[in-house]
């Protein structure tokens with residue numbers, strides 16, 4: 001079996017971590033592996049698609065594995081189409097057994113786990129980031145493919161942060177801290193305290209290094225609270241119409257734990273929640289521990305204890 | 309600016325509050341009681357529709373067409389509410405829609421339906437859809453469809469699209485680590501897989517619904533049944549791995565002690 005692994009460099013010019021994971025996935029299948037970087041520095045669909053399609057076609061590979069980075073997620077499906085290959089995305093496991101090569105992926109946003117196979121070749125498998133053990137440096141070499149001529153009506157203008165200030169989305173953090181709309185709701189004193197809530201959250205992120213997630217309701221809040229919560233955006237949203245981050249631990253605060261939110265927690269191993277409502281969603285087998293308490297008080301104490 | 313011809317692709321998915329269970333059928337995996345499950349417009353495709361309507365409203369003479377592949381009775385049901393959200397014309401394809409339907413076959417059906425729109429000038433099309441469906445969640449259909457239609461400019465997970473007077477535009481695409489990639493594009497045609505965008509769900513407007521409905525009913529009556537999909541993935545197993553945890557519910561613990569437990573857990 002010939003396996004082609006498609007990789008690209010990260011912004012630092014080195015091979016992206018997710019690409020090392022894709023090589024790791026390929027190595028777990030066995031076979032003859034070649035790793036190729038067919039794309040240049042400019043991440044544009046109209047340039048990447050012909051380069052990727054040429055790499056697939058010219059490799060003669062049976063299986064093509066590539067990391068599900070935003071760059072390949074954009075362009076690889078069209079490249080597979082042009083190369084006459086089949087493609088499946090968000091792959092979370094691969095194996096080579098009696099059924100041949102099989103792969104796992106989720107349907108219905110992490111609700112139903114599917115094990116699939118295909119007889120058509122080449123078969124492109126795009127791996128989810130943060131799932132596979134990365135290949136060891138030195139266990140493979142990357143060949144840079146010759147550039148493929150293509151024209152584009154588009155131009156890449158560079159990157160920009162979704163919100164001003166410090167980056168709160170930290171995929172490599174051990175802890176995910178999720179803030180829900182409860183932070184902006186009327187509290188026991190009959191008033192809202194968005195400024196205090198935002199300060200508590202920001203202090204926790206600074207002291208713990210955690211990544212910040214949010215419920216949909218919090219990123220869609222009204223104007224008054226929006227000002228205080230200007231450090232978060234839709235990009236922080238976890239769930240059905242948000243992200244499915246991978247962190248070892250997740251702490252949910254002031255968030256009800258409704259199903260469309262909790263489907264985004266599928267890959268969070270240890271889960272704890274702080275909510276004043278003992279019957280919230282987290283109590284229904286969705287968290288390991290639910291602390292029935294006021295998150296304002298608890299997080300203020302946590303922040304005090306985390307301070308050096 | 310020249311009027312825009314915006315084609316939005318979007319279908320139905322089960323209401324996310326429903327419990328889903330896979331079952332085996334002779335045609336492959338399906339959802340238990342699939343026909344009975346309340347459906348909604350696929351959330352990211354819905355964002356695409358609202359962005360399209362907003363863009364069309366601010367560019368006089370523009371037209372929005374929703375192209376939707378799904379079982380006709382379910383589409384009819386869905387249109388009762390979606391038709392009240394924004395002015396659009398519907399092109400319906402009577403085809404299976406769901407997490408196990410083949411994306412390549414879906415894209416081919418959508419392409420066929422789009423190419424059959426009378427008088428459509430492909431060189432001036434702005435193709436919209438969601439960046440990923442809440443059913444298949446593959447994020448590939450829009451790219452396949454763009455290929456079928458010969459559109460080579462595609463942007464994925466877009467939160468912002470801004471046109472200039474000369475018809476060029478800029479987009480912000482979501483990339484890793486909470487950042488955006490900003491690109492510009494000189495001309496149409498182009499395809500956009502929308503993420504959330506920036507618009508709230510419009511309230512139901514019965515007047516818009518009344519204006520849309522006759523055209524929509526006619527489109528539904530005309531909906532062509534799709535050819536059965538050939539090929540696709542072979543499903544060896546579909547399952548719901550148990551995710552129910554044995555929740556320890558901690559009541560009446562002093563906040564000081566809760567905080568200490570949390571800190572210990574974070575550091576441990």
Ligand SMILES: Cc1cc2nc3c(=O)[nH]c(=O)nc-3n(C[C@H](O)[C@H](O)[C@H](O)COP(=O)(O)OP(=O)(O)OC[C@H]3O[C@@H](n4cnc5c(N)ncnc54)[C@H](O)[C@@H]3O)c2cc1C
Nearest residue numbers: 180181182215216217239240241242254256261275276295
């Ligand atoms: C199509 C669709 C897609 C969706 N996608 C998503 C998605 O991707 N992500 C998502 O999150 N949601 C999603 N939702 C919405 C989801 O169903 C819920 O409405 C949402 O998650 C609720 O957010 P919340 O828990 O923050 O707010 P609320 O439901 O308002 O809950 C607030 C919580 O805060 C608690 N609280 C208040 N004050 C305190 C305090 N002082 N201390 C502790 N607890 C306190 C309350 O007890 C309550 O449980 C989607 C819905 C639909 C229909």
